[in-house]
Amino acid sequence: xxxxxxxxxxxxxxxxxxxxxxxxxxxxxxxxxxxxxxxxxxxxxxxxxxxxxxxxxxxxxxxxxxxxxxxxxxxxxxxxxxxxxxxxxxxxxxxxxxxxxxxxxxxxxxxxxxxxxxxxxxxxxxxxxxxxxxxxxxxxxxxxxxxxxxxxxxxxxxxxxxxxxxxxxxxxxxxxxxxxxxxxxxxxxxxxxxxxxxxxxxxxxxxxxxxxxxxxxxxxxxxxxxxxxxxxxxxxxxxxxxxxxxxxxxxxxxxxxx
Amino acid sequence: xxxxxxxxxxxxxxxxxxxxxxxxxxxxxxxxxxxxxxxxxxxxxxxxxxxxxxxxxxxxxxxxxxxxxxxxxxxxxxxxxxxxxxxxxxxxxxxxxxxxxxxxxxxxxxxxxxxxxxxxxxxxxxxxxxxxxxxxxxxxxxxxxxxxxxxxxxxxxxxxxxxxxxxxxxxxxxxxxxxxxxxxxxxxxxxxxxxxxxxxxxxxxxxxxxxxxxxxxxxxxxxxxxxxxxxxxxxxxxxxxxxxxxxxxxxxxxxxxxxxxxxxxxx
Numbered sequence: 001x002x003x004x005x006x007x008x009x010x011x012x013x014x015x016x017x018x019x020x021x022x023x024x025x026x027x028x029x030x031x032x033x034x035x036x037x038x039x040x041x042x043x044x045x046x047x048x049x050x051x052x053x054x055x056x057x058x059x060x061x062x063x064x065x066x067x068x069x070x071x072x073x074x075x076x077x078x079x080x081x082x083x084x085x086x087x088x089x090x091x092x093x094x095x096x097x098x099x100x101x102x103x104x105x106x107x108x109x110x111x112x113x114x115x116x117x118x119x120x121x122x123x124x125x126x127x128x129x130x131x132x133x134x135x136x137x138x139x140x141x142x143x144x145x146x147x148x149x150x151x152x153x154x155x156x157x158x159x160x161x162x163x164x165x166x167x168x169x170x171x172x173x174x175x176x177x178x179x180x181x182x183x184x185x186x187x188x189x190x191x192x193x194x195x196x197x198x199x200x201x202x203x204x205x206x207x208x209x210x211x212x213x214x215x216x217x218x219x220x221x222x223x224x225x226x227x228x229x230x231x232x233x234x235x236x237x238x239x240x241x242x243x244x245x246x247x248x249x250x251x252x253x254x255x256x257x258x
Numbered sequence: 259x260x261x262x263x264x265x266x267x268x269x270x271x272x273x274x275x276x277x278x279x280x281x282x283x284x285x286x287x288x289x290x291x292x293x294x295x296x297x298x299x300x301x302x303x304x305x306x307x308x309x310x311x312x313x314x315x316x317x318x319x320x321x322x323x324x325x326x327x328x329x330x331x332x333x334x335x336x337x338x339x340x341x342x343x344x345x346x347x348x349x350x351x352x353x354x355x356x357x358x359x360x361x362x363x364x365x366x367x368x369x370x371x372x373x374x375x376x377x378x379x380x381x382x383x384x385x386x387x388x389x390x391x392x393x394x395x396x397x398x399x400x401x402x403x404x405x406x407x408x409x410x411x412x413x414x415x416x417x418x419x420x421x422x423x424x425x426x427x428x429x430x431x432x433x434x435x436x437x438x439x440x441x442x443x444x445x446x447x448x449x450x451x452x453x454x455x456x457x458x459x460x461x462x463x464x465x466x467x468x469x470x471x472x473x474x475x476x477x478x479x480x481x482x483x484x485x486x487x488x489x490x491x492x493x494x495x496x497x498x499x500x501x502x503x504x505x506x507x508x509x510x511x512x513x514x515x516x517x518x519x520x521x522x523x524x525x
Contacts, residue, residue, distance in 0.1 A: 054427075057431055059427060059430060059431065077430050077431060077433060079431075079432065081431060082431070083427070083428060083431040085424045085427075086424075087424065089422065089424055089425050089428050091443070091446070091447070092447075092523055093446045093447070093449065093523045094523075095523070102429075102432070103432040105442070106429060106432040106433060106434045106442065107433055134522070134523040135523075136523070154432070
């Protein structure tokens with residue numbers, strides 16, 4: 001693995017205020033993310049996983065601590081970061097091509113060359129015939145694929161995935177997670193993925209960070225090393241013999257009591 | 259195209275088409291039978307035509323008014339006032355709604371005023387407006403604006419606020435400015451609400467114009483109605499109301515056409 005750190009989180013704390021109380025969501029959290037790795041973040045619901053992504057992207061400022069991306073302290077929302085949400089967040093009134101280029105449009109980078117790149121990319125990801133279709137004409141899985149292209153077209157240094165598959169049905173979810181995993185590895189992207197699905201975290205990630213209940217602290221960081229007989233793919237990795245050990249270990253760490 | 263589908267599909271399509279047709283035929287029949295009964299009742303003096311007039315009398319009057327150009331004059335004035343009130347009311351309402359979206363502080367400050375203005379029957383303001391702005395077109399147009407603007411502000415502001423937070427966040431991660439968020443997301447996302455507001459505003463603008471014309475005017479459909487009532491010529495009143503209904507239906511239809519044009523992206 002490349003030694004270069006892309007994200008450094010130092011002593012991050014996050015307080016939420018309401019009129020009647022304040023809540024400590026994240027407490028003194030340290031985490032480094034290295035170039036080229038996929039880091040899965042799992043934790044009990046409401047523990048501040050998504051907050052962590054917003055902090056990395058610069059959308060919200062932590063109450064305490066330092067965030068650095070590529071060695072630079074984060075002051076404002078970063079442009080070199082791709083964010084994927086639970087819902088695909090496609091714009092209903094734009095066709096697929098225009099949805100893909102919305103980020104280029106915002107950044108003033110839309111020209112003949114980038115437009116052609118967008119078209120090629122849509123075709124490469126198997127959506128060529130839907131270029132002029134509108135989002136309602138696509139299935140949930142295809143829509144999430146469009147959302148991924150919209151993110152990748154900006155060539156982000158870092159991808160932040162906030163439970164990106166959880167709005168999909170189970171079968172689609174497996175298929176799309178597999179596809180996205182292969183794409184991220186092929187394109188050598190660095191990604192941080194928040195999920196509540198333990199199996200998904202193991203199958204996609206190089207490392208899994210387990211967070212505690214609120215206030216979130218890091219309980220454990222687990223390096224995932226799976227033995228493959230075959231090509232590396234998230235779907236295949238579920239067959240690896242180590243898979244269930246990791247699963248059990250994370251499950252115990254999460255310490256879920258209903 | 260028929261041989262692409264199964265027999266069952268054709269029967270299914272036929273059934274739906276037939277139902278559509280019979281609904282249309284019944285709708286037209288209701289109108290014709292209603293008019294016929296009205297006419298017959300008038301002819302046989304079952305009803306007092308002094309109070310109810312009759313379709314044939316209204317038709318004769320209509321032809322008369324058409325011939326001497328009176329009708330076109332009145333209709334033209336009212337339509338002009340309505341369209342002016344509609345356009346300015348809608349545009350001003352949208353602009354104010356955008357400003358409120360832009361400034362949370364002012365949105366909160368103005369909230370109680372909007373609530374009161376919204377529940378207040380705006381026609382009550384008409385006399386004041388007409389005194390302030392002046393009798394004639396201007397006063398009537400401003401009356402029409404006053405009625406549609408508050409609803410526009412409230413509907414559009416609601417719609418701007420209801421845009422998914424994550425979509426805004428998405429644009430922010432692209433580095434969008436607030437103005438870009440407005441232009442690329444908030445405004446296009448609110449087109450459906452805008453269309454329904456337009457539909458409401460057509461009716462409201464007519465209310466403003468008719469009330470304005472009741473109060474001060476020397477021409478227009480509203481004036482014609484008041485005049486007809488004062489001289490006890492109910493056929494003038496009835497004719498005016500028929501025409502009023504017809505024109506607002508046409509305007510409503512125009513907005514529906516606009517809606518279809520804008521909504522190729524939804525089912």
